[in-house]
Amino acid sequence: MHSQAFAQASRVGHVLRADASSRIPRTLPPEFGRISLLIQHDLYHHYTIDEHTLKVIEALDELTTARIAVAHICALSSMR
Helix, strand or coil: CHHHHCCCHHHHHHHHHHHHHCCCCCCCCCCHHHHCCCCCCCCCCCCCHHHHHHHHHHHHHHHHHHHHHHHHHHHHHHCC
């Protein structure tokens, strides 16, 4: 199931977030269960560890999407 869910690289965060909020997780790696709703108690951490992890993965998805777009634009401009 992991390979099907993650086949589209720019959607990994979306898939993991949807799965984390479902009652029957299907794509989350087993390690994610250990960080689910885990809290870091100090003034600097505003999110649970699982939420922070999902935010990081979504940010990486955005970078991947932007990188692909830039590569595509560069390829098109070199064809001229």
